[in-house]
Amino acid sequence: MIIQKKMIGDVLTSSVIAECLKANSNQVEIHYLIDDNTVAVVQNNPFIDRFVLMTPRLTKNKWRLFKFIKSVRAERYDVIIDVYSKISTNLISYFSGAKQTISQYKWYSSFIYTNTFKNVHHEKTRSGLAIENRLQLLKPLNAFPDKPVKPKIYLTENEKNAAIKMLTEHSIDLSIPLIMISVLGSSEEKTFPLSQMAKLLDYLAKHSKLNILFNYIPNQKKQALDIYNFCLPETRDCIYIDVYGKSLREFLAITS
Known part of the structure; x- marks a missing residue:
């Protein structure tokens, strides 16, 4: 079982571990423990056999977490790869009963795992540090890839066709490059000044x-x-502000 809690980007990035394991042996069964709100980004991934889902309620309630850990132990996993390596997943790994447990090295939790690795700080491949550090966890299993790997999103033909239909219904010319820009951050502190974002869009459009x-x-x-209205009229002609994904899968299909 591979463990990667929290953010969508992390869940997608860590999915390369499943791909490498399957490439090494198609007999292996891979379960992926992730938060329930991140499933969409790895849905339909052919290298993952089953999702094991966690919810915020589990980590906030000791009794629920204990029951969840018992359910993990009942699976009798041979190997646990704990990419997340925080207290909740330290506990899951420790009580899993797996013969081999692999994770990132941390002084306070290294005793839990049979194999640990320190993060590298200089890239050796084109994959990037985020992927390279994850792939280190495959070394004890002799499943380290021979060539660079990158995470992939697996969309169905229906999802792709629905996205094309939406774009054409809004009279978007698909022969012209289409870009999606995150114009706002998750909080005010993480948001570029609106008028400055508009100037950036003006530059791109020009x-x-x-x-x-x-x-x-x-x-x-x-x-x-507000950002749209700050833009020059010729820039606004390029912006389709009412076209956006109503779900993560829809968003992924639009940008594919």
Whole structure:
């Protein structure tokens, strides 16, 4: 079982471990322990046989976490690869009963694992440090890949066709490059000044022939409109502000 809690990007990145394990042996059965709100990014991944889902309620309640750990132990896993390596997953790994447990080296939890690795700080391949540090966890299993690997998102043909239909219904010319820009951060501190973001969009529209989509969530609509209105008229002609994914899978299909 591979463990990677929390963020969507981390869950997608760590999915390369499953791909490498399957490439090494198609007889291996791979379970992926992730948070339930991140499933969409690895849905339909052919290298993952089963998802084991955690919810915020589990980590906030000791009794629920204990029952969850018991359910993990009942699976009788041979190997646990704990990519996340925080207290909750330290406990899962420790009580899993797995013969081999692999994780990142941390002084306070290294005794839990049979194999640990320190993160490297200089890239050796084109994969990037985030992937290289994860792939180190495959060394004890002799499943380290021979060539660089990158995470992939697996969309169905129906999802792709639905995205194309949505774009064409909004009269977006698909022969022109389409880019989606996250114009707003998750908080005010992480958001570029709105007028400055508009100037950036003006620059892009002036120097490139493209169509632009905004990536924002419904409660950010007013701020997204403010940025749109700050833009020059010719820039606004390139922006389709009402086209956005209503779910993560829809968002992924639009940007594919």
